[in-house]
Amino acid sequence: MTTSPAHVEPRHGPPGPDGAYAARLVDVRVHLGGHDVLRQVDLTLDRACLTALTGPNGAGKSTLIEVLAGVRPPTAGRTEVRARSVAFVPQRAAVPDRLPVTVHDVVTMGAWGETGPWRRIGREGRSRVEEAMEVLDLGPLSRRSFATLSGGERQRALLAQGLARGADLLLVDEPTTGLDTRNAAHICEAVAREVARGVCVVCVSHDPDVIARADRVVRLEEGRVVADHGGPHLECGPRSDLR
Numbered sequence: 001m002t003t004s005p006a007h008v009e010p011r012h013g014p015p016g017p018d019g020a021y022a023a024r025l026v027d028v029r030v031h032l033g034g035h036d037v038l039r040q041v042d043l044t045l046d047r048a049c050l051t052a053l054t055g056p057n058g059a060g061k062s063t064l065i066e067v068l069a070g071v072r073p074p075t076a077g078r079t080e081v082r083a084r085s086v087a088f089v090p091q092r093a094a095v096p097d098r099l100p101v102t103v104h105d106v107v108t109m110g111a112w113g114e115t116g117p118w119r120r121i122g123r124e125g126r127s128r129v130e131e132a133m134e135v136l137d138l139g140p141l142s143r144r145s146f147a148t149l150s151g152g153e154r155q156r157a158l159l160a161q162g163l164a165r166g167a168d169l170l171l172v173d174e175p176t177t178g179l180d181t182r183n184a185a186h187i188c189e190a191v192a193r194e195v196a197r198g199v200c201v202v203c204v205s206h207d208p209d210v211i212a213r214a215d216r217v218v219r220l221e222e223g224r225v226v227a228d229h230g231g232p233h234l235e236c237g238p239r240s241d242l243r
């Protein structure tokens with residue numbers, strides 16, 4: 001994994017002509033280490049919708065989001081991505097401790113999609129960077145060396161990098177795990193803003209606050225979707241059993 005996990009190029013053509021789905025998995029299977037970690041997964045993800053992906057440890061949540069991000073090819077089945085750009089914030093981003101970059105640099109890397117590495121980004125990109133810094137309360141850390149941040153501070157900076165991408169499909173894996181209440185609330189707010197501007201957000205989470213805010217909650221167990229509440233054409237169901 002590089003220092004800019006948010007950079008994932010879309011693998012499919014231009015967006016659909018209408019407000020149709022942002023991404024879809026069709027009969028996806030992933031075989032790893034001698035067994036199927038995902039099986040018969042069919043999932044259609046709409047724009048302007050926050051989907052929480054939940055389920056026990058080892059259920060296949062990270063694998064599913066990696067398939068959506070295009071960083072893990074499925075063994076069988078297919079992905080269809082209509083989003084023009086995709087941002088992926090993985091569960092554990094491996095960032096070298098000695099990397100000589102500031103927090104502001106790391107967030108700015110999120111906007112490189114429009115220019116290429118180390119090129120000056122345009123006004124729109126700069127404003128996305130500043131907005132992401134603000135919504136995640138990173139102003140006070142802006143000039144700090146990324147290597148000196150705590151785990152929770154890094155998490156916020158890497159999510160800000162994902163936001164700065166300005167993608168219309170945002171994939172985040174356990175962004176609030178290990179964060180204190182205040183910082184977890186910043187992340188929930190940031191995600192809600194993305195959804196309000198039409199972004200399709202998929203958020204792997206065990207966090208009851210994230211699940212409570214989600215438009216849709218999909219639960220995986222042993223590589224299969226076992227519950228899907230509040231999907232595009234469904235009434236929201238009870239969520240207390242979905243953590």
Ligand SMILES: Nc1ncnc2c1ncn2[C@@H]1O[C@H](COP(=O)(O)OP(=O)(O)OP(=O)(O)O)[C@@H](O)[C@H]1O
Nearest residue numbers: 032033037055056057058059060061062063064091
């Ligand atoms: N490279 C790999 N080789 C073999 N098995 C793997 C590999 N990557 C993941 N797995 C297995 O696939 C299963 C699903 O892993 P995954 O990371 O998707 O789970 P998860 O639902 O995200 O769990 P957690 O809540 O702990 O993050 C696990 O049993 C894991 O051990």
Ligand SMILES: [Mg+2]
Nearest residue numbers: 061062063091
């Ligand atoms: Mg995981």
